[in-house]
Amino acid sequence: MRIFACPGCSRVVYYDNLSCLACGTELAYDRENVALVAVVGERYRAAGGVRRRCMNTIAGCNWLTADDEASECFSCLLTRSRPVEGEQNIFDWLAETSHAKRWLIFQLDELGLPIVSHRDKPNGGLAFDLDATTDDHRVMIGHMNGVITIDLSEAQDSHREALRVLLGEAYRTMLGHFRHEIGHYYWMTLVASDPARLEAFRERFGDERQDYGQALTAHYSGGVAAWQHDHISQYATTHPWEDFAETFAHYLHICGTLQSAGAFGLSMAGPGEELGARGSLTSHPTLTPQSAASVRDILAEWQPLALALNLVNRSLGKGDLYPFTIADPVVEKLEYVHRLVSGR
Ligand SMILES: [Zn+2]
Ligand SMILES: [Zn+2]
Ligand SMILES: [Zn+2]
Structure with missing residues (x-):
């Protein structure tokens, strides 16, 4: 991850921040310019045009949209399906999982790896299906033809850690799941072809x-x-x-x-x-x-x-x-x- 500075006070801020804790400046991530920028109200005038805050700000998303027309950011638009919100734990798990997804997408951008969204390529484009395992519904984490399925219930630390111990693994994190599954996607798009x-x-x-x-x-x-x-x-x-x-x-x-x-x-x-x-x-x-x-x-x-x-x-x-x-x-x-x- 890069180090970012608050445009208001120049103090170091995290990539994830929605605002600067020191000076209160409202912050958002501008993917096009790889920068944390100061946002007043909902809109931000960037070099490439007007962008707005992603509508999922309430769930912690601090990205800007690609333009003034869109309501969701690039990372959120990669999500193809997710459970209907309502229960608080699902909402929290979605926020936690989307956070890991934004770290993944940031790194793929840094590495210059191509990301073709399912919205541009319905067959084989990258999509995320976010779903939660419940007592009578089991979600299998995996990749199939560009679609990555993630089990939201693993956003719960106690549950994920119990699985890690049960499976005898040294390491198990939500970001790790994303990094593994995207490996399957790049095998399909860069190796198999x-x-x-x-x-x-x-x-x-x-x-x-x-x-x-x-x-x-x-x-x-x-x-x-x-x-x-x-x-x-x-x-x-x-x-x-x-x-x-x-x-x-x-x-x-x-x-x-x-x-x-x-x-x-x-x-x-x-x-x-x-x-x-x-x-x-x-x-x-x-x-x-x-x-x-x-x-x-x-x-x-x-x-x-x-x-x-x-x-x-x-x-x-x-x-x-x-x-x-x-x-x-x-x-x-x-x-x-x-x-x-x-x-x-
Ligand atoms: Zn500041
Ligand atoms: Zn977003
Ligand atoms: Zn795998």
């Missing part, structure tokens, strides 16, 4: 033509062998598609967090030369996915920082912020994603 990329994908991740249903059944019936030496997570072992989606999500985790660290000038000189073959433990993140020749350059900045962040978390009695280790074969998979995203 390109014979050379598809061939390179099969060499790296395996042949996706194996039966997907059987693979998932085998995964959930247990008995998975050791995975740490060639996958980023146990779930990635289920099928080459899942391996790709997990790796893609992981690439977004690393690049997004490094961007935040770099934006604040967070850098580490490290405790010295005696910490193994890597030499000094230093990190001065200034790389972007576009400027890094190889994912190895990104990881050289990331791994010391991840270690430090984990120790900071442990010092507060919390679990690791970054509960992963990256084996060499996973570096190769990340390299594949890096080339795909950076257009190399």
Whole structure:
């Protein structure tokens, strides 16, 4: 994430802010100009024309519309369906989930990844179906032909954490779900449509033509062998598609967090030369996915920082912020994603 300044008082404000807590300036995010701008009333006059506040402001959306005609912002317009509001918990879950979605869309924009909305392309365009699991209605998170289904009930921390423990996962967040599912979307739009990329994908991740249903059944019936030496997570072992989606999500985790660290000038000189073959433990993140020749350059900045962040978390009695280790074969998979995203 980038660092933003309040146009009223120049203090640092979060990307998510609806107003500046210091000076009270009403804020909104202008996607076209990648800026938090001051809004008076409902409208804002940008370089590209008049925009207005998204109608979902009440649910925390701080984006502007693309023009004066629209009532919802680009991110909200990607939502194809959602439950009828009414119950307070559904409203809260929608707000929380849409927040994670705006973080995703911001990052995709930063990476220059194409987003074709279902409104422009009904068959295969990107859409989000937001639905909530209830006692008699189970929602499966997933992707199908551009449509990403998200289970809103996972916006509830206690529920999502219970699932994480039940499934034996190291990490489970709403943003993580979005980053994983968008990986399936980009596999469909960038990999499947390109014979050379598809061939390179099969060499790296395996042949996706194996039966997907059987693979998932085998995964959930247990008995998975050791995975740490060639996958980023146990779930990635289920099928080459899942391996790709997990790796893609992981690439977004690393690049997004490094961007935040770099934006604040967070850098580490490290405790010295005696910490193994890597030499000094230093990190001065200034790389972007576009400027890094190889994912190895990104990881050289990331791994010391991840270690430090984990120790900071442990010092507060919390679990690791970054509960992963990256084996060499996973570096190769990340390299594949890096080339795909950076257009190399
Ligand atoms: Zn301010
Ligand atoms: Zn919106
Ligand atoms: Zn998946």
